Amino acid sequence: HPAVFEVLENTPPGRGDEIQLTDALQTLATREGEGGGVYGVVFRGRRYDTGDKLSYLKAVVTLACESEDLGPDLRDWLGEHVRQFQSAPVG
Incomplete structure (x- = not known):
């Protein structure tokens, strides 16, 4: 499974006392040699914030x-x- 799920399991709650995907991605970005690393893409479609x-x-x-x-x-x-x-x- 993608490495981000393991990192998410070990990421302590952040802002709003919620586990933040951005915190996990920051951790994953430093693990390039361990199967980590992060790639980005420019997304031009609509996005929805479903946080509330x-x-x-x-x-x-x-x-x-x-x-x-x-x-x-x-x-x-x-x-x-x-x-x-x-x-x-x-x-």
Whole structure:
């Protein structure tokens, strides 16, 4: 299996008391002779930060709305659902 998984298992929690992939990659970058090393690629597509509940939901809904099989029905349902909340009294 890729060496990053072993490094992740031994990486102590970092920011937010979570195990950070960036910390593991930094460790792995120094292990080039041990099957490590890190390569990068310029990514020009969309990326989603799913580190909190709202961002995760936005990513899931966006991708589902764009899918051929779920998109049309989900977009219709979302439109109805949003209109329901827009016309409902606050509180």
